[in-house]
Amino acid sequence: MIRTRGLTKDFTVCRTQTVHAVRGIDLDVAPGELVAVLGPNGAGKTTTMRMLTSLIRPTAGTAEVAGFDVVRQPAQVRRHIGYVGQGNGAGHQQRAADELTTQGVIYGLDRRAARRRTGELLEALDLTDLSSRKVSDLSGGQRRRLDVALGLVHAPRLLFLDEPSTGLDPHNRANLWEHIVRLRREHAMTLVLTTHYLDEADTMAERVVVVDHGRVIADDTPRALKRDLAGDRVTVQAAASAEAPRLATLVAALPGAREVHVDGATVTARVADGDAAVVELVRGADRAAVDVVGARSTSPTLDDVFLALTGRSLREGPETHDGDRAAGKDAA
Ligand SMILES: Nc1ncnc2c1ncn2[C@@H]1O[C@H](COP(=O)(O)OP(=O)(O)OP(=O)(O)O)[C@@H](O)[C@H]1O
Ligand SMILES: [Mg+2]
Structure with missing residues (x-):
């Protein structure tokens, strides 16, 4: 489903400064896998997803997604994938159901098919009762479920979710995961997601890719990582x-x-x-x-793994920024 070799992204800021956001990532994801990408703020997770979804162009390296080259065949890539970005769903005045139908039409469904798909997705994500509510009036958890539904409108084989559960309370997190796991089972979807919740990655993902400073520093099952790296x-x-x-x-x-x-x-x-x-x-x-x-x-927990790999704890949380984090704060 995904094959990258030496995938790299540099950003130029203020004309002279270069940010090496992603420094040569090799990643292979097989059909049906659920891969969690972990890493501290600024590690390059979102930048990688944006390259894989053809939203930004790599500086170097190659990436094939669903069998298509992200640079040469961006339209085909987009047709086969869904993408739920980090912090989507800004205050829309549309009603939830209309938002979904519009998205379906954008993806090439005729209006009737788009309405049918809207009904299915509202049902699948437990949003039917909220269908006529304005997007801007939904709670954080409800909106995140709508975001996931929006990513699924065109029944993609591969879904990218950038921090789907950030900011949700434990109940809504569990609820969102229940939906994700079921959708995956029913539609044999491949899922690549980022999260700052290590327990989530540990219990849900079959494979964890740890990214730090734009590089993959570990890639294995949570169990193997814990066994080999932490003890x-x-x-x-x-x-x-x-x-x-x-x-x-x-x-x-x-x-x-x-x-x-x-x-x-x-x-x-x-x-x-x-x-x-x-x-x-x-x-x-x-x-x-x-x-x-x-x-x-x-x-050991995945946090112990992260500590063993980087000398830092990921638990310092999504709210801190790269560079602000104290080394090994949780080491004791
Ligand atoms: N458009 C841009 N211009 C300049 N620098 C950028 C741009 N986008 C991202 N960066 C920088 O690239 C690095 C990687 O950012 P990225 O958003 O990929 O991190 P992340 O792993 O998703 O972090 P987080 O966990 O905070 O979401 C950061 O240093 C960021 O400031
Ligand atoms: Mg990010």
Whole structure:
């Protein structure tokens, strides 16, 4: 569905300054995949999507989308894809249903077919009761669902969603995802989306592409990324802080142990297998006569992966800007 090689975009600002927004991205997406693109603000996610949707022209490299070249065949590309941009849906005075029908006509449906499609999409995205409401009067979550419906008017095989759930409350986020997952299942659609919600990427995407400074720095299943890059974390507590150094020695000897930290009577570390480590620690402490009062293992999150890759936490949130982010704020 997507094949890019060395995809690059430079922007020139104030005639002299060059922004290297995307620096040579190689990406392959197979039909039916759901790929989440993660990265901090300014990483180049939106710029990449805009190149893939033929809205802006790459500075260098190639991209084929749905079998068409984005530079030489932009019209064919657009016919086969849907695109829901970041922060779409600015205050329209049209009614929701009319907005959808207009979009259908723009995409070449006759008015009757466009109305039929409007009915189907309103139904599919749970918007039927809101069909005669003005777009500008819809709530954020309702509007985002309408945005998704607009991206689906021409039944594309490939849908790009740029931060579909940003700004929605947890209920509306879950609701939007339910719709996305169902539409995908029913229409065998390929989905490429960006998100700042790591839990969302973790549970929904089969594949996560991490972008930083315009480059792909990781591309795998969430599970493999967590296993290979972050490792489990163990936390053990000695009965007294005087015993912590001896406990730390035991922890440091565990398979794959790294980042061993002592804080009072508590010792934490990353290890290859957290559950096995806990058992081994309890036994080892017993043998060494170190009094352990608690031990637990926690599985890594995608945020740990991001931290391991970049030294920064993605949790610092969508509202901060590139350059403002403190390095490794959440590292402790
Ligand atoms: N039209 C433009 N002119 C100049 N610079 C631009 C332009 N569009 C984007 N940029 C710059 O390119 C870089 C990548 O921006 P992009 O919008 O692709 O980031 P993003 O990963 O989508 O970030 P966010 O998570 O904040 O949406 C940023 O430094 C941005 O300021
Ligand atoms: Mg963006």
